[in-house]
Amino acid sequence: MTMNIVDLINNKFKAPEPITIAKVKISTELASQLLEINIDNIPPVASKVALYADAMSNGRWQYNGDSIRVSSDGRLLDGQNRLLACIESGVTIESNLVVGLEDNVFNTIDQGRVRQKSHLLARNFNDSIRPSEANMLNTAITRILKHDRGFSQTTNIARNATKSMIVTTDDVSYYLLEHPELIEQARYVKNRFGSRSILPIPTVLYMYHIGSRFDQKYTAKFLDKMVLGVGLAESETLMYMNSFLIRLKVKTLKWSTSEKENTLVKVWNSVGRAGLYSIVHSGNLKYRPSDPVPFFQAPKQESIEQMLAS
Numbered sequence: 136m137t138m139n140i141v142d143l144i145n146n147k148f149k150a151p152e153p154i155t156i157a158k159v160k161i162s163t164e165l166a167s168q169l170l171e172i173n174i175d176n177i178p179p180v181a182s183k184v185a186l187y188a189d190a191m192s193n194g195r196w197q198y199n200g201d202s203i204r205v206s207s208d209g210r211l212l213d214g215q216n217r218l219l220a221c222i223e224s225g226v227t228i229e230s231n232l233v234v235g236l237e238d239n240v241f242n243t244i245d246q247g248r249v250r251q252k253s254h255l256l257a258r259n260f261n262d263s264i265r266p267s268e269a270n271m272l273n274t275a276i277t278r279i280l281k282h283d284r285g286f287s288q289t290t291n292i293a294r295n296a297t298k299s300m301i302v303t304t305d306d307v308s309y310y311l312l313e314h315p316e317l318i319e320q321a322r323y324v325k326n327r328f329g330s331r332s333i334l335p336i337p338t339v340l341y342m343y344h345i346g347s348r349f350d351q352k353y354t355a356k357f358l359d360k361m362v363l364g365v366g367l368a369e370s371e372t373l374m375y376m377n378s379f380l381i382r383l384k385v386k387t388l389k390w391s392t393s394e395k396e397n398t399l400v401k402v403w404n405s406v407g408r409a410g411l412y413s414i415v416h417s418g419n420l421k422y423r424p425s426d427p428v429p430f431f432q433a434p435k436q437e438s439i440e441q442m443l444a445s
Contacts (some may be wrong), residue, residue: 140165145235148172149209150235158198159232166218169203173211179219181406187220187277189301191228202231236418248404256307264318272321276307279344287428289393320344329353332362333380333400340421342399349407354441355375357406368411374403375417390421397422402427407434 138146138154148169151254158163176239203214211218213376214230221228256269264272284393286300311317324340332339339362346354359365360373367374382388383395390398401422405413414420422429434442 140232144168147209148205148234150207153233153235156232158229160227161203161218161221161230162227163222166221168217169211171217172205172209173215175397176211176215179215183216184219185224186301186303187217188223190303191220191224191226192246195303196228197304198229200231202233204236205234207235208238210238212236234418237239247342248408256304260311267319271325271337271340272311272317273307274345275340276310277302278341280306282345282430288396304352317344320347325439328362333384345431346403350439352437356442357403368445370416372402372420373409373411375414375420379420394422397429400431401426404429404432407432407438408436411445
């Protein structure tokens with residue numbers, strides 16, 4: 136049986152037997168027509184729609200052989216997130232269109248394991264990074280991108296932003312291509328801190344990478360003191376922070392994720408601005424909700440010299 140896309144539209148996408156039409160141009164109009172037969176489907180996933188629409192709008196969406204699937208009685212079985220994203224972005228995409236499927240195949244769709252960004256990163260850089268490094272790099276780069284785009288580490292909402300942030304595999308891969316030094320930084324952080332770290336290793340890497348933009352030796356020593364407790368002197372600001380982090384790790388102290396993340400940057404900025412003894416009372420260390428969300432600032436030269444001499 137032979138049918139073209141015009142025949143299918145006229146027949147409300149009904150077909151008595153399976154038919155596949157390859158590389159159909161899905162315009163917003165055709166997407167709307169297909170969504171008219173989206174009956175009794177599971178709810179769309181807003182995050183996926185936003186992710187797909189962002190890729191379409193920015194030219195990253197590619198034809199990969201995936202299909203829009205329709206049952207023999209004209210009911211959309213698969214593709215609603217992609218179709219909604221097509222309409223949201225206003226971009227025409229290409230997809231295979233399969234019609235005439237048995238209605239009960241709906242329960243067999245999307246049963247495979249989701250490809251995580253770290254899996255794809257490992258595949259994209261299989262000559263440069265080990266699979267065990269991919270997850271650390273993916274998490275750290277996502278955090279770096281959030282910082283650089285003005286987003287809080289604990290939300291996807293930026294200051295003065297009207298849209299939330301979406302980090303794609305391409306975003307992570309492009310950043311790593313532009314900053315290959317991250318691979319060696321990741322290995323340094325893993326070897327230096329490893330199982331002794333009182334912070335998650337991706338957090339240490341994200342801080343080490345951003346801090347190294349200003350001064351790598353200063354950053355290394357800052358993290359040695361704060362994370363490992365190496366070279367601390369009595370009443371140093373980083374002595375208090377190291378103590379707090381230990382208590383957080385063993386769960387004798389309760390801070391929210393936002394309080395911990397923002398305190399890390401607050402302490403970085405304080406030490407960089409006013410030196411090793413910038414906060415002399417531990418009660419003043421913790422980030423307060425009334426404080427502005429902090430972002431990394433360059434340490435002053437006097438602070439760098441004091442840190443390296445300590």
